[in-house]
Amino acid sequence: MSISTLGAPARAESAPESLSVKKSRRRLPDLRRWISPLAIVALWQIACETGVLPPDKLSSPWTVLQAGIELAGTGELGDAFVVSTTRVGIGFGIGALIGIVLGIVAGLSRWGNYLVDPPVQMLRTLPFLGLIPLFILWFGIGEEPKIALVALGVAFPLYLNVHSGIRNVDDHLVEATTALGFTRTERLVHVVLPAALPNTLVGLRQSLGVAWLSLIVGEQVNASSGLGYLINNAREFLRTDVIVVGLVVYAALGLVTDAIVRLVERRALRWRAA
């Protein structure tokens, strides 16, 4: 008995210590994880310099870096960047609005669910990137087909996640708040929508991934400006360094938007953090 009563405070004292150790360890990035990526880049550079990789197949990392700096200097990269992010921005805005509104309508109202859900579920089985020929016929080859492609890709994951988030709200919470006199609006604002938020953010991350993918595909097919145009143009002149620069920018954009959503997630979902 006395052992356990003595033991308890001692453990309580040591607990914060071990916690802080864990925390500081997590803050330092583990350098061992950088070994193999750096080795790969080094091998790539060596392969290019020894002629194993000819420049018309793949330029060396160093050449790519120089090409990037040069393109940034002339403003070509900046212009392409602005054009492409604008396409994604507009397409994402339209698609997100459609997906979220339809998800809320189908999630909240029985008739909404009957009328909206079946066609959406049918449409989402279509490989939407395969719609490009139709989009070109409908919208021509300007900005519209690219924006429409992004919007379409974005709408589905958001719709599905908002819809299921709302449908899966805990009935017990709805019942309790009803008994406590919440109005319909209060139930929507304080119970249903917050309950659907985690799913919605998952949908947001998925849809951003799809947005960049749709853009890349859309820009490959036909573009006279933007990152896709930069890449296609470089292909004509066998400039593999410029192609890689374009790919790196695409990747960076995808990573940045994903990081932003994760930041939003961490703030908005603080209530359930471990």
Next chain:
Amino acid sequence: MASSLTVEVRGLTKEFGDRAVLRELDLDIAPGEFVALLGRSGSGKSTLLKVLAGLDTAVTGEFTVDGQVSVAFQQPRLLPWRRVWRNVVLGLHPVVGRDVALKALDEVRLADHADAWPRTLSGGEAQRVSLARALVREPELLLLDEPFGALDALTRMAMHRLVETLWQQHKPAVLLVTHDVDEALLLADRVLVLDEGRIASEYILGHPRPRELSDHIDVRAQVLRDLGVNERATA
């Protein structure tokens, strides 16, 4: 029915499909009265409570509830995405501020947890928040559906004292649904046993408070018999 009663139920029938869970049930609760409702599992206690809370309107018969009603359930049912103090006052009309929430939380001795997230609370603490949330509405009728059922024995004893104190301060009529006979005998002015969809028996408890477990030992045996428990066999 010109009455000074807080709850007046006449001939209440509730059916699920063709199975009647409540049959022609009558029930009166006076203002400020503490009533405990016992009954076997599945006897319809929660069903009756939901009807009184206005959560289930598909019933026949008549009932009136005079004044504000509040409910606390077996699970605290706090909104996980709202801080404790907001959970207490959300849904109040007119909208009130943090000070009101703090006062209510102080009564259940949780004022220092006002800014916590619900998930960080222990079971007993969350249930106390749920009580504060019910009481801050200043109900004339407080409905409690096995509110201590999920708590450990020690916490449950502390909660009994707390509920008794809060009841004495606020004096709402209370309908406490429970399957714990001792809990009913400790807290209630009147114990009802629900069976076959009606109030099958009623016991008026006169012992002054605070009570001991042994205070109504005679009633205890009687109630257990009503519930179909052979005390010797279970003891």
